Amino acid sequence: MTVETFVLLAGAMIALVLLSRRLGQALPIVLVVGGLLLGFLPGLRGIELRAEDVFLIFLPPLLFVAAYTTSWRDFKENLGPILRLAVGLVLATAGAVALVAHARIPGLTWPAAFVLGAIVAPTDPVATEAIAERLALPRRVLVILQGESLVNDATAIVVYRIALGVALGGTFSVGGAARSFALVSAGGIAVGLTVAWLVGRLQRTLQADAPVENAISLLTPLLAYLPAERLHVSGVLSVVACGIYLGRLDPSLMSSRTRLQGVVLWRMLVFLLNGFLFLLVGLQLRTLVRALPKETPLGPLVVTALLVSLTVVGVRLAWVFLLALLSRTDWRQAAIVGWSGMRGGISLAVALTIPSTLFPARAALLFVTFAVILVTLVVQGLSLPPLIRWLRVESGPEESSEEIQARAHATEAVIERLDALSDEDDIPAEIHEEVRRAYLARHERVSSQLTDEPTPDADADIAAYLHLKQEIVNAERETLVALRDSDEISDETLRRIQHDIDLEEEKIQTLEK
Numbered sequence: 001m002t003v004e005t006f007v008l009l010a011g012a013m014i015a016l017v018l019l020s021r022r023l024g025q026a027l028p029i030v031l032v033v034g035g036l037l038l039g040f041l042p043g044l045r046g047i048e049l050r051a052e053d054v055f056l057i058f059l060p061p062l063l064f065v066a067a068y069t070t071s072w073r074d075f076k077e078n079l080g081p082i083l084r085l086a087v088g089l090v091l092a093t094a095g096a097v098a099l100v101a102h103a104r105i106p107g108l109t110w111p112a113a114f115v116l117g118a119i120v121a122p123t124d125p126v127a128t129e130a131i132a133e134r135l136a137l138p139r140r141v142l143v144i145l146q147g148e149s150l151v152n153d154a155t156a157i158v159v160y161r162i163a164l165g166v167a168l169g170g171t172f173s174v175g176g177a178a179r180s181f182a183l184v185s186a187g188g189i190a191v192g193l194t195v196a197w198l199v200g201r202l203q204r205t206l207q208a209d210a211p212v213e214n215a216i217s218l219l220t221p222l223l224a225y226l227p228a229e230r231l232h233v234s235g236v237l238s239v240v241a242c243g244i245y246l247g248r249l250d251p252s253l254m255s256s257r258t259r260l261q262g263v264v265l266w267r268m269l270v271f272l273l274n275g276f277l278f279l280l281v282g283l284q285l286r287t288l289v290r291a292l293p294k295e296t297p298l299g300p301l302v303v304t305a306l307l308v309s310l311t312v313v314g315v316r317l318a319w320v321f322l323l324a325l326l327s328r329t330d331w332r333q334a335a336i337v338g339w340s341g342m343r344g345g346i347s348l349a350v351a352l353t354i355p356s357t358l359f360p361a362r363a364a365l366l367f368v369t370f371a372v373i374l375v376t377l378v379v380q381g382l383s384l385p386p387l388i389r390w391l392r393v394e395s396g397p398e399e400s401s402e403e404i405q406a407r408a409h410a411t412e413a414v415i416e417r418l419d420a421l422s423d424e425d426d427i428p429a430e431i432h433e434e435v436r437r438a439y440l441a442r443h444e445r446v447s448s449q450l451t452d453e454p455t456p457d458a459d460a461d462i463a464a465y466l467h468l469k470q471e472i473v474n475a476e477r478e479t480l481v482a483l484r485d486s487d488e489i490s491d492e493t494l495r496r497i498q499h500d501i502d503l504e505e506e507k508i509q510t511l512e513k
Contacts, residue, residue: 026134115354192238252481285374305367309375340384343372435469
C-alpha cells in the first residue's frame with residue numbers, strides 16, 4: 001500500500017465516520033458497506049487484507065482494550081453462560097457449518113469443511129464491542145456478549161488447527177482434542193498473566209514518567225500475544241488475561257496523569273484501528289470474486305454462502321433459546337443475545353491463512369467467509385436496534401445507582417478524612433472548614449454530580465489547601481478501590497468516578513508547579 005493510497009483510505013474512513021453519525025448507524029456497518037463500494041474504484045482495486053496484518057496490527061491492541069475495560073466482577077458472575085457460548089456454541093456451529101459446506105461445495109473434504117466451520121463459528125470481539133457500545137443493552141446481556149467474544153476465538157482456533165492438522169495427514173481423537181484445548185487455553189492464560197505481572201512491576205517504577213508508561217502500555221498487547229503464539233498456545237487468551245489483570249491493577253498501577261493521557265491515546269488508536277479494519281474488510285469483496293476460478297459458477301456459490309450464513313444464525317438462535325429455556329432466562333434477553341452474533345475481520349484473517357496448495361477450494365471458502373461477515377454484520381447489525389425497541393428491553397438503573405452509591409461512599413470517606421486532619425497545625429481552620437462544607441454540599445447533591453470548589457485568597461494558604469485536596473483525592477480513591485475489591489461496585493463504575501478524581505489530582509499537581 002502506497003502513502004497516497006493510505007491517505008485516500010484515511011480520508012474515506014473519516015467521511016464514512018461522519019456519514020455513520022449523520023445516518024445514526026453503527027460505524028462498522030457503514031465502513032464495511034462503504035469499503036465494498038469503494039472497491040470498485042480503479043485506484044482502490046487490489047488492496048488486500050493480509051492475515052499477518054490483522055494478527056499483529058489490529059487484533060492484539062483491540063482485544064487488549066476490550067479486556068482492559070472488562071469488569072472482572074461481572075465477567076466471573078456470568079462465566080457459566082459465557083463459556084457455554086464460547087465453547088459449546090462454537091463447537092456446535094463449526095459442526096453444523098461443516099455439514100452444510102461439505103454437502104454444497106463440490107470436492108470439499110470433511111477436514112476442509114470443519115476448517116470453514118471453525119473460521120465462521122466465533123463472534124468477532126471488535127464488531128461486538130463497536131456495535132454493542134452504542135445500544136442501550138441490559139448490563140448482563142452486554143457482559144455476556146463481550147465475554148463470549150473475548151474467549152470464543154481460542155476455541156475456534158483450536159478447532160481450526162485440529163482440522164488443518166487432519167487435512168495434512170494427522171489423526172483426530174476426542175481425548176487429544178480436549179487435551180490440546182486445555183493446554184492451549186491454560187498456556188495462553190499463563191503467558192498473559194506472566195506478562196501482566198512483569199509489566200505491572202515495570203510500571204510501578206515509572207509512575208512519574210507518563211509518556212514512557214503509555215509507550216509500555218501500547219507495547220503490552222504484542223508482548224502478551226507474540227510469546228504465546230511462539231509457544232503455540234492461545235495468543236488471544238494471553239492478551240485477554242493480560243488486559244483483565246492490568247485493568248484490575250489500574251487504580252494502583254498508574255499515575256493520574258498517565259491515565260488521563262492514556263485514555264486519549266487509546267481512544268484515538270482504537271478509532272483508527274477499527275476504522276481501517278472494517279474498511280479493509282469491505283474492500284476485499286472484489287478481490288475475492290476475482291480470485292475465484294473461472295469455472296466456478298457464482299450463482300450456486302452465492303446460494304451456498306447464504307445457506308452457511310443462515311446456518312450460523314440459526315444454530316446460534318437455537319442454542320441460546322435452549323439455554324434460556326433450561327435456565328429460565330428472560331426470552332427477550334435471549335433473543336438479543338441470539339441475534340447479536342456478528343462476525344468480522346478476524347474470521348477473514350483466519351481464512352486468509354488457509355494454504356492454497358492444500359485446499360483447492362480456498363477461494364470459495366474465502367468468499368463464503370466474507371458472505372457470513374456481511375450478512376451477520378450488516379443484516380443483524382442494522383436490525384438489532386429495532387429488535388431491542390420492539391422487545392422493549394432497556395438497560396436497567398443498576399449502573400447509575402451503583403455509581404451514585406459509590407460517589408456517596410467516597411464523599412463520606414473524604415469527610416471522615418477531613419475530620420481526622422482537623423487538628424493538623426499546618427492546615428488553617430478556615431480552609432479546613434471551607435473544604436468540609438464543600439464536600440458536605442457535594443454529598444447532598446452527589447446524584448447530580450455538582451461540586452463546589454473553594455478558592456483560597458492568600459498565597460500562603462495555597463500549599464496547605466493543595467495538601468488537603470491531595471489527602472481528599474487519596475481518600476476517595478482508596479475507598480473506591482476497596483468497594484471494587486469487595487465486589488460492591490464494578491470496575492466500570494470505578495473507572496467512571498476515577499476519571500473525575502484523576503482530573504482533580506491533575507489540577508492539584510498543576511497548581512503545585
